[in-house]
Amino acid sequence: MFALGLMGSPRKKGNSAYLLSAFLKALEAKGAVTHTVVVAEKEVLPCIGCTYCEKHGRCFQQTDDMAKEMYGLFRRADIVVAATPMYFYSAPAQLKMVIDRTQTLWSRNYRLNLRDPRAGSRAGFMLSLGATKGKNLFEGINLTARYFFDAVSAEFTGWLGYRRIENPGDMEKQEGLAADIAAEVSKLDALFARKKMVFVGTDNTCTSRMAEAFAMAMAGDRVEAMSAGMSPAEKIDPEMEAAMAEKGVDMAFGRPRLMDDVLSEIKPGIVVTVGIVPDFTPVPGAQVVAWEIPNIEDRSPEGVRRLRDDIEARVAALIQG
Ligand SMILES: Cc1cc2nc3c(=O)[nH]c(=O)nc-3n(C[C@H](O)[C@H](O)[C@H](O)COP(=O)(O)O)c2cc1C
Missing domain, CATH: 3.40.50.360 (Flavodoxin domain)
Incomplete structure (x- = not known):
């Protein structure tokens, strides 16, 4: 928090x-x-x-x-x-x-x-x-x-x-x-008592950020979600920002963050690896959920839309479970 x-x-x-x-x-x-x-x-x-x-x-x-x-x-x-x-x-x-x-x-x-x-x-x-x-x-x-x-x-x-x-x-x-x-x-x-989760990706520019945003938008009253990257990039992905804006979700002003930095702010009960995340090491005390995301590299507007909808459905299921 x-x-x-x-x-x-x-x-x-x-x-x-x-x-x-x-x-x-x-x-x-x-x-x-x-x-x-x-x-x-x-x-x-x-x-x-x-x-x-x-x-x-x-x-x-x-x-x-x-x-x-x-x-x-x-x-x-x-x-x-x-x-x-x-x-x-x-x-x-x-x-x-x-x-x-x-x-x-x-x-x-x-x-x-x-x-x-x-x-x-x-x-x-x-x-x-x-x-x-x-x-x-x-x-x-x-x-x-x-x-x-x-x-x-x-x-x-x-x-x-x-x-x-x-x-x-x-x-x-x-x-x-x-x-x-x-x-x-x-x-x-x-x-303070909300269920805590972290979505971790490689550069924290696209899918992990979308997962965090959907989790907060859908259930921010009972879930505290953050996202991080093992090797964060400088900026978030503008295609991702545009795709999320189509759904009315505002990603502006966000910056990719390092996993260790995020873990100094939250003690997650669940860590979700979004796609293959090189160098990921399990977080003590947290259950690891591994998401295999097909075509995660497709950064065309259509590809990002498909990823967005896939992530949204996965987050909805995770939150209900
Ligand atoms: C320019 C100025 C305007 C002030 N106006 C008010 C006011 O309208 N009402 C009030 O009760 N105190 C007013 N004060 C007094 C301050 O609110 C008070 O001294 C306060 O404790 C200062 O807080 P600080 O130590 O965090 O700066 C004013 C002080 C200054 C310098």
């Missing part, structure tokens, strides 16, 4: 940083692997509302950290946790720029009808704090969170908000923080 933390304050050792790290530590204690992005350290250009993404499914800005790194992290994440101070009843500009740029993911879903395979299972949490004590302090940010989590295909699973938090160190003194976090994290018990 992979949790992405967004640290929204420009103050790097302040209250939001403390709150986020406490929350992520609680997720790690349950077995999640976490990664924190300090948004103020990233180069993120603002959305200019040009609607390019509504037609092309990607932002015209291709050189900043949003394009290079962050869309991929959102897609990889099983859990997204944002932590932010209140700045004028909203998020600081740096975090707001990231939020605005997720409009690209919104466009892929709502304009281009491409579904993120992890859409049915991703969880989102908003952690907020501010210096004042007004009743409505978190209304604005939670409304933003509702639409932000929708754009990144996450369910808005929970939020925490703390008033009268002003100077660095205030958050650490907050009474009941550990219990508050534990109550939020316990909402994920079913997610």
Whole structure:
């Protein structure tokens, strides 16, 4: 399970940083692997509302950290946790720029009808704090969170908000923080308890990726699937991406990953070898299922479609079994 933390304050050792790290530590204690992005350290250009993404499914800005790194992290994440101070009843500009740029993911879903395979299972949490004590302090940010989590295909699973938090160190003194976090994290018990499986191929560009995506799209509420390659390539197969798009499954922003790297994130009960996988070694504690796939090398559009449909049927049978 992979949790992405967004640290929204420009103050790097302040209250939001403390709150986020406490929350992520609680997720790690349950077995999640976490990664924190300090948004103020990233180069993120603002959305200019040009609607390019509504037609092309990607932002015209291709050189900043949003394009290079962050869309991929959102897609990889099983859990997204944002932590932010209140700045004028909203998020600081740096975090707001990231939020605005997720409009690209919104466009892929709502304009281009491409579904993120992890859409049915991703969880989102908003952690907020501010210096004042007004009743409505978190209304604005939670409304933003509702639409932000929708754009990144996450369910808005929970939020925490703390008033009268002003100077660095205030958050650490907050009474009941550990219990508050534990109550939020316990909402994920079913997610952590899912059946875990890894689909492994040679380069993790095509069939193993399709299997992961189908498993997540069909049964992400009860299955946690990942895919990997023994010798991962640089990029995913564009023919595969096109064939999956025909079925409304969005493969964009995925990158082939090394088996050992993936195994540091998941302890699978089942490992499926997709076709002949040289150098594969069994994973301790996991049942190995070997799929023999005929014509796996056929990369013509028709060939990839046949592979796609074959993989879809195999995944459906595996999940039912
Ligand atoms: C530009 C700016 C705007 C702020 N606006 C608000 C606000 O609208 N409401 C509030 O309660 N606190 C406001 N604050 C106070 C911060 O939310 C508070 O100091 C918080 O603890 C900072 O968190 P950090 O340590 O993670 O940076 C503002 C602070 C700054 C610098």
